[in-house]
Amino acid sequence: MSKTRVEIVQENLADYLASAQPAPTLLTQKAPLHSATSLTVQQAIEIFTDQVASRLLDVAARELRKTNQSFYTISSAGHEQNAVLGALLRLDDPCFLHYRSGGLMVARSRKLAGVDPILDTVLSFCASSDDPISQGRHKVWGSKPLWVPPQTSTIASHLPKAAGMAFALRHARKLKVTENLSDDSIVYCSFGDASANHATALSGFNAARYTVRRGGACPMLFVCEDNGIGISVETPHNWIHDSYSNQPHLKYFEAGGTMDEIWNVAEEAIQYCRHHRSPVFLHLHVVRLWGHAGTDVETGYRTLEEIEATEAHDPLLLNARRLIELGVATPAALQTIIRDVQAQVDAACAEVVKRPKLSSVAEIVAPLAPYDEAAIRPAGNEIVKPELRSDFWGDALPERATAPTRRTMAAHINSALADEMLARPEMILFGEDVGRKGGVYYVTAGLQKKFGSQRCFDTLLDETTILGVAQGASLAGLLPVPEIQYLAYLHNALDQLRGEACSLQFFSSGQFANPMVVRVQGLGYQKGFGGHFHNDNSIGALRDIPGLLLGVPARGDEAAMMLRGLIATAKACGRVAVFLEPIALYHEKDLYADGDSEWLFDYPTTEKLLLPGEMGIYHPEAKDLLIISYGNGLRLSLQAARQLQAQHGIAARVLDLRWLNPLPVAAIRQHADECGKVLIADECRTTGGGIADAVIAGLAENNFNGVLRSVRSIDTYVPLGAAANLVLISASQIVAAALTVK
Numbered sequence: 001m002s003k004t005r006v007e008i009v010q011e012n013l014a015d016y017l018a019s020a021q022p023a024p025t026l027l028t029q030k031a032p033l034h035s036a037t038s039l040t041v042q043q044a045i046e047i048f049t050d051q052v053a054s055r056l057l058d059v060a061a062r063e064l065r066k067t068n069q070s071f072y073t074i075s076s077a078g079h080e081q082n083a084v085l086g087a088l089l090r091l092d093d094p095c096f097l098h099y100r101s102g103g104l105m106v107a108r109s110r111k112l113a114g115v116d117p118i119l120d121t122v123l124s125f126c127a128s129s130d131d132p133i134s135q136g137r138h139k140v141w142g143s144k145p146l147w148v149p150p151q152t153s154t155i156a157s158h159l160p161k162a163a164g165m166a167f168a169l170r171h172a173r174k175l176k177v178t179e180n181l182s183d184d185s186i187v188y189c190s191f192g193d194a195s196a197n198h199a200t201a202l203s204g205f206n207a208a209r210y211t212v213r214r215g216g217a218c219p220m221l222f223v224c225e226d227n228g229i230g231i232s233v234e235t236p237h238n239w240i241h242d243s244y245s246n247q248p249h250l251k252y253f254e255a256g257g258t259m260d261e262i263w264n265v266a267e268e269a270i271q272y273c274r275h276h277r278s279p280v281f282l283h284l285h286v287v288r289l290w291g292h293a294g295t296d297v298e299t300g301y302r303t304l305e306e307i308e309a310t311e312a313h314d315p316l317l318l319n320a321r322r323l324i325e326l327g328v329a330t331p332a333a334l335q336t337i338i339r340d341v342q343a344q345v346d347a348a349c350a351e352v353v354k355r356p357k358l359s360s361v362a363e364i365v366a367p368l369a370p371y372d373e374a375a376i377r378p379a380g381n382e383i384v385k386p387e388l389r390s391d392f393w394g395d396a397l398p399e400r401a402t403a404p405t406r407r408t409m410a411a412h413i414n415s416a417l418a419d420e421m422l423a424r425p426e427m428i429l430f431g432e433d434v435g436r437k438g439g440v441y442y443v444t445a446g447l448q449k450k451f452g453s454q455r456c457f458d459t460l461l462d463e464t465t466i467l468g469v470a471q472g473a474s475l476a477g478l479l480p481v482p483e484i485q486y487l488a489y490l491h492n493a494l495d496q497l498r499g500e501a502c503s504l505q506f507f508s509s510g511q512f513a514n515p516m517v518v519r520v521q522g523l524g525y526q527k528g529f530g531g532h533f534h535n536d537n538s539i540g541a542l543r544d545i546p547g548l549l550l551g552v553p554a555r556g557d558e559a560a561m562m563l564r565g566l567i568a569t570a571k572a573c574g575r576v577a578v579f580l581e582p583i584a585l586y587h588e589k590d591l592y593a594d595g596d597s598e599w600l601f602d603y604p605t606t607e608k609l610l611l612p613g614e615m616g617i618y619h620p621e622a623k624d625l626l627i628i629s630y631g632n633g634l635r636l637s638l639q640a641a642r643q644l645q646a647q648h649g650i651a652a653r654v655l656d657l658r659w660l661n662p663l664p665v666a667a668i669r670q671h672a673d674e675c676g677k678v679l680i681a682d683e684c685r686t687t688g689g690g691i692a693d694a695v696i697a698g699l700a701e702n703n704f705n706g707v708l709r710s711v712r713s714i715d716t717y718v719p720l721g722a723a724a725n726l727v728l729i730s731a732s733q734i735v736a737a738a739l740t741v742k
Contacts, residue, residue, distance in 0.1 A: 005289070005290055005291075005298070005307065005311070006059060006062060006290055008311065009077070009289055009290070009311050009314055010059070012311065012314065012317060013314065013316055013317050013320060013338075014338075016317060016320060016321065017320060017331045017334055017335050017338075018331070018335075020320075020321070020324050020331040021324075021331075022324060022327075022330040022331060022332075023324060023325060023326065023327035023330075024327070025327055026327045026328075026329075026330070027041045027326070027327045027328055028041065029041050029042045030042065033260050033326050033328060034260070034326065036264070037260045037263060037264050038263075038264075038267065039259070039260050039263040039264075041328050041329075043087060044259060044260070044323060044328050045323075045328065045329060045337075046087065046107070046110060047083050047084060047087055047107060047259055047319075048259070048316075048319055048320070048323060048329075048334070048337065049337050049341065050080075050083045050086065050087075050103055050106040050107040050110065051080035051081075051083050051103050051106075051315065051316055051319065052316065052337055052338055052341045053102075053106045053117065053118055053341050053344075053345070054076050054080050054083065054102035054103040054105075054106050055076075055077060055080060055316055056338075056341055056342055056345045057102060057118065057121050057122065057125075057345060058073075058075035058076060058077045058102065058290075060122065060125070060345050060346075060348075060349050061073050061075065061125045061294075062075075062294050063349075064122075064125060064126060064349060064353075065294055069126055069352075069353050070125040070126050071125070071126070071127050071139070072124070072125050072139035073293050073294025073295070074099055074100070074139075074292065074293045074294075075100070075102070075289070075290055075293075075294075076100040076101060076102030076103055077288075077289035077290050078100075078227060078286055078287040078288045078289035078290075078310070078313075078314065078315065079098075079100040079101070079102075079103065079225050079227065079286045079287075079288070079315075080102070080103035080315050080316060081103065081259060081262050081284065081286055081315045082100075082101055082103045082104040082190065082223070082225060082284070082286075083103030083104055083106065083107040083259075084107075084259055084262045084263050084266055085104055085107075085188070085190075085223065085266055086103065086104035086105065086106070086107025086108040086110075087107045087110075087263075088263070088266055088267055088270055089108065089186075089188055089270065090111075090182075090185070091108070091111050091112060091145075091146060091147060092147065092180060092181050092182050092185045093147070093185055093186050093187065093188055093221075094147045094148070094149070094162075094165060094181070094185070094187050094188070094475070095108070095146075095147065095148045095187075095188045095189075095190075096148075096149060096151060096158045096159075096161070096162040096165075096187070096188065096189040096190075097141045097148060097151060097154070097188075097189075097190055098151075098154055098190040098191050098192060098195075098225055099141070099151070099153065099154055100192070100225060100288075101141050101190060102121070102141075104190070105117055105121070105141050105143075105146075105148070106118075106121075108146050108148070109143075109146065111146075112145055112146060115143070115145065115146065116348075118341075118344050118345055118348050119348045119351070119352070120132055120133075120143075122345070122348040122349055122352045123352055123355060124139050124140065125139060125352075126352050126353065126355070127139070127357060127358070128352055128355040128356060128357060129355075129356045129357055129358050129359075129363065130355045130356065133150055133507075133508060133509065133511070134150060134507050134508065134509060135358070135509040136357055136358045137358070137364065137506060137507055137509070138150075138152055138507050140152060140507055142507070142508055142512075144508070144511040144512065147180075149475060149504065149508065149512045150504070150507045150508050150512070152499070152503065152507060154191065154195070155195050155198055155200075156191055156195040156196070156198035156200045156201035156204070157198075157200050157495055157496070157499055157500055158189065158191075158500065159189055159191065159200060159201050159203070159204025159205070159222070159468075160200060160203050160204045160207060160464050160465055160467065160468020160469075160471075160472075160496060161467075161468045161471035161472045161475070161496070161500060161501075161514075162187050162188075162189035162204065162220065162468075162472065163187075163189070163204045163205075163207045163208045163211075163218065163220050163279075163465075163468060163469075163472065164207070164465070164468040164469035164470065164471055164472025164473060165187050165471075165472030165473070165475050165476050166186070166187040166208065166217075166218045166219050166220035166279070166472065167207070167208070167211050167216065167217075167218050167469060167472065167473075168469065168472050168473035168476040168478060169181065169185060169187070169217070169219065169476055170216070170217045170277075171428065171454055171473065171476075171478060172473070172476040172477050172478055174454055175425060175426055175428075175454065175455070175478065176425075177426050177476065177477035177478055178477065179475070179476055179477040181476070184219075184274050184275075185219070186219040186220070186221055186270065186273045186274050187219060187220050187221065187472075188221045188223065189204070189220065189221065189222055189223065190222075190223040190224075190225055191222075191223075191224060191225070192224070192225055192226070192227065192230065193224055193225070193226040193227065193228065193229075193230065193235045193239070193240050194229070194230025194231070194233065194235060195230075196224055196240060196243070196244075199464075200464060200495070200496075203462055203464040203465050203468065204222075204465075204468065205222065205244075205247070205250065205279075205281075206460075206462070206465070207460065207462070207465040207468065207469070208220045208222075208249075208250070208279035209247065209248065209249040209250050209279060210249075210460050211279075212249040212278045212279065213248070213249050217277035217278070218277070218278060218279050219273050219274065219276075219277045219278065219279075220273070220279040220280070221269065221270060221273045221279075221280050221282060222250075222279065222280065222281045222282065223282045223284055224240055224244070224281065224282070224283050224284065225284050225286050226240050226283060226284065226285055226286065227286050227287055227288035228287075228288075229288060231292045231296070232292075232300070232301040240283050241254065241283060244281045244283065245283075247281070249278065249279065250279050250280070250281050251269075251272055251273075251276070251278065251279070251280045251281065252280075252281050252283065253265050253266075253268065253269040253272075253280065253281070253282045253283065254282075254283040254285075255269075255282065255283070255284050255285065256284070256285030256286075257285075257318070258318050258319055258322040259315075259319050259322070260322065262284065265282070266282060266284075269282045286315070287310045287311075287313045287314070287315070288310070289310065289311065289314065320334055366510075367505045367506055367508070367509050367510035368505065368506045368546055368547045369546070369547040369549075369575070369662075370505065370510065370573045370574065370575070371569070371573055371575070371612070372572060372573055373611065375572040375573065376565075376568050376569050376572045376573065376611060377568075378572075379568040379569075379571045379572035380564055380565060380567075380568030380609040380611075381607055381609075384419060384422040384423040384606065388422055389419070389422060389606075392418070392422055392450070398411070398412070398415035398419075398603035399602065399603040399604070399605050406597070406600035406601055406602055407556060407600060407601070407602075407603065408556055408586060408587050408588065408589060408599075408600060409553065409555065409556035409559050409581070409582075409585050409586050409587075409588070410441060410442065410443045410556075410586040410587055411556065412556035412557060412559050412560040412601070412603055413443050413556075413559050413560065413563060413581065414442075414443055414444065414445060414446070414447070415560065415603055416559070416560035416561075416563045416564060417429060417443075417444065417447060417481070417563070418447060418450065418451075419564075419606050420481075420563070420564065420567050421447070421451055421455060421456075423606070424479055424567070424571070426477065426478050426479045427455070427478070427479040427480075427481060427567070428454075428455050428456070428457075428473060428478050428479070428480055428481070429444065429447060429451075429455065429456045429457075429481045429482075429483070430456065430457045430458070430459050430466070430469065430480070430481075430482055430483070431458070431459055431466055431482050431483030431484065431485065431519075432458065432459060432460075432461055432466070432483070432485050433458060433485065434447075434448075434456065434457075434458060434483050435448040435453065435456055435457050435458040436448060436458070437458075439483070440485055440521070441521065441583060441586050441587075443521075443581070443586065444456065444483070459482075462493075463484055463489050463490060463492045463493035463496075464492065464493040464496055466482050466483075466484065466493070467482065467484075467493050467496035467497060467500075467501065467518070468496060469482065470482040470501070470514070470516045470518065471496070471500060471501050471504075471514045471516070474513070474514035474515055474516050475512070475514055479515060479516070479567070479570065479571060480516045480517075481516065481517045481518075481519060481567070482516065482518050482519070483518075483519045483520075483521070484518060484519070484520045484521070485521060486520075486521055486522055486533055486534055486536065487520055487521065487522025487523065487536040487538075487539075487580065488522070488533045488534070488536035489533065490518075490520055490522075490541075490542075491541060494541055497518070497542075497545055497548065497576065497578075498541075498544070498545045498548075501514050501516065501576045502545050502546060502547045502548050502576050503546075503547075505547070505574055506546070506547065510574070513574025513575075514574070514576065515570035515571060515573075515574045515575060515576065516570060516576055516577070517563070517566045517567050517570050517577045517578075517579055518576070518577065518578045518579065519579050519581060520578055520579065520580045520581065521581050521583050522536055522580055522581070522582070522583060523536070523537055523552075523580065523582045523583065523584065523631050523632055523683060523684075524536075524537040524584065524632065524683060524713070524718055524724065524728045525582075525584035525632050525683075525724075525728060526583055526584050526724075527584070535718040535724065536718070537683055537684045537685060537689060537690075537713055537718060537728065538684055538685050538689035538690070539552075539580065539660060539684055539689065539690060539691075540684070540685075540688045540689045540690070542578055542580075542660075542661065543660060543661045543691070543694070545661070547575070547576065548576055548577070548578060548661055549566060549569065549575055549576070549577035549578070549612055549659075549661065549662075550577070550578050550580065550659070550660045550661035551565075551566055551577065551578070551579050551580065551612070551658060551659050551660070552580045552581075552582065552630050552631045552657075552658065552659075552660055553579075553581065553582070553585075553631075553658065554582070554585065554616070554630065554631055554632070554633075554634035554635060554656055554658070555585070555599060555601055555634075556599075556600070556601045557601035557602060557603065557604050558601075558610060558616065558658070559581070560603065560604055561604050561608050561609045561610040562579065562609075562610045562658060563579055564606075564608075564609040564610075565609040565610045565611045565612070565614075566579055566612075568609060568611075569611065569612065580631070580660075582631045582632050584632055585599075585631070585632060585635070588635070591635060591638065591639070592639060592642060599635065610658065612659045612662070612664075613659055613662075613664045613667065614658070614659075614664075615655055615656060615657055615658055615659070615664055615667055616634070616655070616656030616658060617653070617654075617655060617656075617671070618638060618641070618653070618654040618655075618656070619641060619651065619652065619653050619654060620653060621651075621653075622641075622651035622652055622653040622675075623651065623653065623674060623675050623676070624650045624651045624652060624675070624677070625644070625650055625651070625652040625653070625675060625677045625678075625679060625738055625741060626652070626653050626655060626671050626672055626674075626675035626677065626678045626679070627640065627641060627652050627653070627654045627655065627679050627680075627681055627734065627738070628655045628657060628668065628678065628679070628680045628681065628695060629654065629655070629656065629657070629680070629681040629682070629683075630656060630657040630658060630660060630683075630691070631683060632683050633681045633682065633683040633729065634654070634656045636681065636683075636729065636730065636731045636734055637652075637654045637681045637731075637734055638654055639731040639734075640652070640681070640731045640732075640734035640735045640738065641654050643731065643735050644735055644738055647735075648739065650738065650739075652738065653671065653674075653675055655668070655671055657691065660690075660691050663691060663694055663695065663698065665698050665702075668695060668698065668699070669698070669699060669702060669704065672699055672704055672706060673704070673706075675706070676705075676706040676707070677706050677707045677741045677742075678695075678699065678704075678706060678707065678708050678709070678741070679709050679710065679711065679734070679737055679738050679741050680692040680695050680696065680708075680709070680710040680711070680712075681710075681711055681729060681734045681737075682710060682711070682712045682713070682729070683712075683713055683728060683729055684712065684713060685712065685713055685714070685715045685716075686712045686713065686714065686715040687715045689712075689713075689715070690712065692710040692712050695710075696708050696710060707741050707742065709737055709738075709740060709741045710737075711729050711733050711734055711736075711737035712729065713727055713728045713729050714726075714727035714728075
């Protein structure tokens with residue numbers, strides 16, 4: 001039977017050690033390997049031991065897979081030189097890791113007593129619920145005590161938040177939020193050469209460079225582990241060097257070879273990043289052994305000669321030869337290390353196959369969307385001291401503005417943001433144009449002047465970066481409230497919410513969280529504006545994200561209370577929330593007729609808040625028909641309800657959902673049962689753009705016996721000018737649809 005490539009690589013090392021001759025003299029434990037390095041004998045032996053552990057764990061994963069005990073075979077084999085970085089970095093240098101980071105994790109674990117990287121890794125391979133980071137939800141590199149937030153498939157999607165955290169460190173320090181980090185901590189982020197081409201990676205590099213160009217600090221150590229191939233596609237020769245060695249505001253280092261050679265360059269790169277507080281790109285040459293993953297048939301796209309040439313550069317083989325030749329260790333000593341580590345791996349495997357797995361839906365979803373109202377209420381009632389508010393607002397306390405000078409939604413949101421920033425010194429507000437200009441619609445007007453550029457600042461024009469900064473700032477201990485200028489702009493960066501921010505609590509079993517409230521300006525009815533970007537009426541992509549809270553206000557006073565509720569929920573439960581603000585309602589004053597001022601409201605005092613699930617009910621005594629809507633649709637539905645009563649004698653109850661993810665299903669059912677007839681007025685597109693499908697399905701599947709209808713906007717992009725009125729729902733359409741509910 002022919003040998004596998006795994007067996008061949010293992011035998012290459014074993015054969016070398018069996019035939020190698022020890023050096024005439026051995027170095028002492030504390031001596032450097034040679035005069036040109038600070039790497040000591042003891043450190044070198046530890047690194048080699050950690051590399052052996054990573055290698056043997058990868059072998060074990062494949063063996064366990066044969067018996068269906070392991071579910072992960074993307075190995076670190078060939079990348080073990082990253083253990084050098086694990087040895088050099090401090091525990092207060094947060095790490096965002098590539099999936100081939102076994103060596104680094106083992107070396108980093110050595111720095112903290114009580115951590116067993118071999119057992120922990122096997123638990124992760126086998127999806128055991130005893131896995132200390134994800135508890136069986138995914139194979140991830142992560143650890144709360146080691147300051148390694150877990151990443152999943154890391155196709156560069158973690159770079160923006162890593163750069164965001166590096167950017168936020170100075171803000172956190174100035175606002176006296178530390179998260180156990182030092183003044184000279186740096187952020188480490190690794191990725192592959194193929195991933196370096198991803199648009200998300202480019203956002204991360206650009207954001208770090210841009211920060212320094214603008215005079216800021218961004219102590220970010222980017223490490224590209226270049227093995228020359230992405231699954232089956234070769235990276236062009238010198239592509240990484242040529243692409244990144246000459247970038248302004250990105251210091252470039254390049255390393256390869258044996259561990260001492262890599263140590264020297266990596267040590268210099270880390271020192272430069274730590275001292276200059278600016279981004280560094282470390283190009284680390286590695287090899288990939290055994291294909292992309294266990295299922296990858298490498299001979300399908302590489303010749304045997306190419307595979308053997310790669311195996312000749314096995315870092316364990318290179319390092320073993322180097323250590324023996326320099327007199328660091330004898331061949332017998334290295335053989336003993338391998339035997340001892342193998343015994344530890346074997347023992348861990350024998351133990352882990354007996355460990356429990358996730359066995360219920362409740363266990364699986366427990367950390368996905370934590371919600372503790374008992375904790376949220378106190379968090380929401382962190383009312384700023386009256387004297388501080390008095391000093392801040394002077395004679396312009398927003399709650400004292402009453403009719404006829406009641407205020408619009410934009411004014412209420414502005415005041416609520418100011419009060420929240422007064423109450424929460426860790427809260428920061430940022431996005432495109434939110435600072436000096438005060439936002440495209442002036443919702444954040446004056447906040448930078450009042451709170452300073454550390455707490456209210458403009459970003460570059462890139463939604464991926466904005467959401468990356470939010471995640472990184474949150475991990476640094478801040479409470480970010482980023483703004484996305486238009487709803488459609490969010491689609492450019494949606495994976496930063498779906499794949500990254502909202503998955504963090506799930507994949508870390510709640511040990512890590514990145515609480516934030518993302519303010520998004522959007523929806524339709526923008527009088528003249530058209531096109532996909534500025535008049536977007538689709539929220540389907542947001543409702544698809546597990547664990548995301550989505551709130552849509554319809555009137556100013558409730559917007560302030562909802563915003564407070566979301567910020568309190570983010571603070572108390574670590575949740576990620578989107579607050580979708582209807583642009584068309586920002587400055588709306590009227591409800592039924594021009595000049596009636598019935599869509600202006602008093603500012604609610606700071607102790608008042610609305611929490612997810614708390615809906616708005618209009619005409620609660622009416623039972624002829626239930627109209628369910630939200631956002632712009634609420635105002636249209638109230639207009640329609642008046643017409644239905646006056647012209648047709650139909651008494652319609654109107655329900656403002658407010659919260660679109662998750663939907664308040666039980667409350668909807670209660671009102672539907674009381675009325676017997678239901679009409680959903682959904683301003684979003686017909687085919688799944690809004691909530692009508694979900695509401696109808698929820699009622700139908702729970703045996704609602706009444707009549708169900710919906711009126712929705714046309715399934716198209718919104719055109720320019722008055723033509724928009726032809727595709728968006730109107731009060732008259734709601735009336736017409738209501739008359740069909742019989």
